[in-house]
Amino acid sequence: xxxxxxxxxxLLRNASNGNEWxxxxxxxxxxxxMFRCSYRLTNSSSAADDITQECFLQLVxxxxxxxxxxxxxxxxxxxxxxxxxxxxxxxxGREVLxxxxxxxxxxxxxxxxSLEQEELSRAVQCAVAQLPPLQREALxxxxxxxxxxxxAADILGTDLGTLKSRLFRARxxxxxxxxxxxxxxxxxxxxxxxxxxFE
Amino acid sequence: xxxxxxxxxxxxxxxxxxxxxxxxxxxxxxALSKYQTQFTRRPQGPRIAFRTSTPAVALITALIxxxxxxxxxxxxxxxxxxxxxxxxxxxxxxxCASQGAGPVMPPTGLGFAELIPAKEITPYxxxxxxxxxx
Numbered sequence: 341x342x343x344x345x346x347x348x349x350x351l352l353r354n355a356s357n358g359n360e361w362x363x364x365x366x367x368x369x370x371x372x373x374m375f376r377c378s379y380r381l382t383n384s385s386s387a388a389d390d391i392t393q394e395c396f397l398q399l400v401x402x403x404x405x406x407x408x409x410x411x412x413x414x415x416x417x418x419x420x421x422x423x424x425x426x427x428x429x430x431x432x433g434r435e436v437l438x439x440x441x442x443x444x445x446x447x448x449x450x451x452x453x454s455l456e457q458e459e460l461s462r463a464v465q466c467a468v469a470q471l472p473p474l475q476r477e478a479l480x481x482x483x484x485x486x487x488x489x490x491x492a493a494d495i496l497g498t499d500l501g502t503l504k505s506r507l508f509r510a511r512x513x514x515x516x517x518x519x520x521x522x523x524x525x526x527x528x529x530x531x532x533x534x535x536x537x538f539e
Numbered sequence: 540x541x542x543x544x545x546x547x548x549x550x551x552x553x554x555x556x557x558x559x560x561x562x563x564x565x566x567x568x569x570a571l572s573k574y575q576t577q578f579t580r581r582p583q584g585p586r587i588a589f590r591t592s593t594p595a596v597a598l599i600t601a602l603i604x605x606x607x608x609x610x611x612x613x614x615x616x617x618x619x620x621x622x623x624x625x626x627x628x629x630x631x632x633x634x635c636a637s638q639g640a641g642p643v644m645p646p647t648g649l650g651f652a653e654l655i656p657a658k659e660i661t662p663y664x665x666x667x668x669x670x671x672x673x
Contacts (some may be wrong), residue, residue, distance in 0.1 A: 355574075355578075356578070357578075358634070360571070360574070360575065360578075363571070363574050363578075364571065367571075368566065371562060371566065371567070372561065372562065373572075375560070375562040375566070376560065379560055385562075385563070388560075388562070389562055389563055389565075389566050389569075392562060392566060392570075393566060393569055393570045393573065396570055396574070397570070397573055397574065397577070397585060400574065400578065401577070403584075448623060457554065457557075459558070460551065460555070461554060461555040463551075464551050464554065464555035465555060466551065466568060468555075474596075483552050483556070484552075484555075506546055511545070514548055514552075515542035515543040515544075515545075515547075515548050516542045516552075518543055518547075518548065518551055519541065519542050519543050521551060522541075522543050522547055528566045530578070535564050
């Protein structure tokens with residue numbers, strides 16, 4: 341772990357000094373994860389492209405802001421993506437109720453007559469996009485990026501209790517939004533999927 | 540219609556997790572291009588700028604020297620109390636006084652001459668003495 345951090349620090353230092361190889365190495369290692377995360381947060385591929393690019397440029401422009409003692413480079417970059425995604429929402433001029441209780445979406449616009457894998461994924465993504473941003477951030481980091489609760493709490497700058505509360509509300513909202521998909525949500529012979537209670 | 544169970548939700552989330560979008564092909568090219576613009580090509584910038592502005596730098600330097608000499612000639616004649624001329628050692632041989640130019644206010648605030656070390660300004664002062672003698 342420490343070796344990885346040292347390596348990342350060296351790569352970052354070299355990249356910020358104009359070493360193109362170091363920049364490409366960092367980009368290759370982290371850009372997919374950052375793109376995925378920003379796409380989940382913004383629900384827009386083009387915005388995710390922009391955010392990912394901006395994330396790397398800011399990273400090499402201000403390498404001194406990364407403190408390896410506080411966490412890994414990956415965590416730090418997730419935090420950058422999160423902030424850039426918030427900027428995206430502000431610039432887009434959308435009215436955001438950051439942590440408001442989601443309305444009961446009885447009538448969802450998602451259609452799923454013949455659900456294929458891609459459509460199902462799209463439906464879930466649409467449902468995630470409907471979550472309030474604070475809940476969405478928590479869900480994306482924990483459920484999709486598979487970070488630990490503590491890591492996600494560090495990135496979001498909150499405590500564990502608040503994070504768990506947001507996750508609980510996010511999952512509750514998703515269960516309501518996705519209820520039309522209930523019949524598709526159990527595969528034949530599906531095992532019981534263990535899940536973590538966030539209450 | 541009842542909400543999904545926790546297991547059903549986990550199943551859907553797991554399904555969605557496998558569907559991972561990939562960034563566009565242009566993303567890497569675009570990021571690398573911007574990186575090169577801001578970083579790898581940056582060291583060349585000052586060198587190019589310096590080359591193109593070399594004549595301007597030379598002109599400004601010469602102008603500063605000329606103005607410094609000029610101010611030096613004025614100051615050494617007019618203000619005997621002008622203690623701010625440590626480098627102008629030929630103060631008492633000024634030309635303006637000998638030519639009856641009358642009192643002239645000492646330069647204030649410009650201080651170009653003071654910025655120039657005595658060694659560097661000496662040739663000009665010597666030349667100034669010649670003019671004064673004439």
